[in-house]
Amino acid sequence: xxxxxxxxxxxxxxxxxxxxxxxxxxxxxxxxxxxxxxxxxxxxxxxxxxxxxxxxxxxxxxxxxxxxxxxxxxxxxxxxxxxxxxxxxxxxxxxxxxxxxxxxxxxxxxxxxxxxxxxxxxxxxxxxxxxxxxxxxxxxxxxxxxxxxxxxxxxxxxxxxxxxxxxxxxxxxxxxxxxxxxxxxxxxxxxxxxxxxxxxxx
Numbered sequence: 340x341x342x343x344x345x346x347x348x349x350x351x352x353x354x355x356x357x358x359x360x361x362x363x364x365x366x367x368x369x370x371x372x373x374x375x376x377x378x379x380x381x382x383x384x385x386x387x388x389x390x391x392x393x394x395x396x397x398x399x400x401x402x403x404x405x406x407x408x409x410x411x412x413x414x415x416x417x418x419x420x421x422x423x424x425x426x427x428x429x430x431x432x433x434x435x436x437x438x439x440x441x442x443x444x445x446x447x448x449x450x451x452x453x454x455x456x457x458x459x460x461x462x463x464x465x466x467x468x469x470x471x472x473x474x475x476x477x478x479x480x481x482x483x484x485x486x487x488x489x490x491x492x493x494x495x496x497x498x499x500x501x502x503x504x505x506x507x508x509x510x511x512x513x514x515x516x517x518x519x520x521x522x523x524x525x526x527x528x529x530x531x532x533x534x535x536x537x538x539x540x541x
Contacts, residue, residue: 362397365500369394372503383510384537391537401499401530405436407447407490415451421479421507423514427451431463431487434495438526445522447485461487465497466518469528476533477508480518502531509535 373392376384384392415427428448435444445467453459468480481502489495505515 361399361402365397368501381506383506383513388509388537391535393533393536395500395530395533397500398530399500400439401528403436403438403497403499404494405434405497407493407495408433408435409490418448418516418519420514420516421505422511426514426516428464428516429454432490434497436497438499438524438528441526443524445524446519463487463489464516465522466516467502467522467524467528468518469524469526471527471529475529476531477504477535479505479507479515480522481505481531499528499530502528504532504535509537 373389376382376389377386409432410430413430415429417425418428419425428450430446431449432447433444434447435442437443445465448464448466450459450462450464453462463485465483465485466480467483469476472478472480481504483497483499483502485495485497506513507515
């Protein structure tokens with residue numbers, strides 16, 4: 340009996356340590372994300388705008404492992420944008436995972452233009468919409484950035500806590516892709532970035 344209690348204690352301790360480490364890692368990720376607004380010459384936000392950025396609290400249940408099916412011979416297509424110039428993308432892979440007990444399937448995309456740049460050739464794009472859009476999160480959906488190197492043994496970790504808003508969520512004049520219908524998640528994804536609360540909000 341003591342051994343069972345000891346193992347249970349160790350399991351809980353390990354879980355708590357992981358939770359603390361994860362919150363620390365996510366906090367560092369978000370700090371870097373916020374700092375990047377001041378480094379980008381085309382940023383829609385200035386220093387005084389940054390306190391109006393809002394995020395859900397860290398929730399490791401929104402960090403899931405998905406199976407990956409890489410697609411072959413996919414024709415390029417134009418992904419619509421909210422305004423500005425549309426860009427060509429290719430469907431790179433389909434991913435499947437369980438989120439909050441429900442099966443989800445989404446597509447990963449590659450930018451045709453970025454694929455030609457050696458610095459960004461491995462970048463993958465995961466745009467999505469969910470039931471929080473237009474109320475708690477930006478109505479046009481959110482994005483997650485990944486890389487082909489994140490795929491290991493046919494799997495990839497998708498962390499919705501790192502979901503972020505397109506620049507269109509803060510100001511007009513930007514060309515932001517609209518998440519395709521196939522990347523609609525039929526539930527509330529209560530993780531990642533929320534609606535911007537500054538004066539620039541639409």
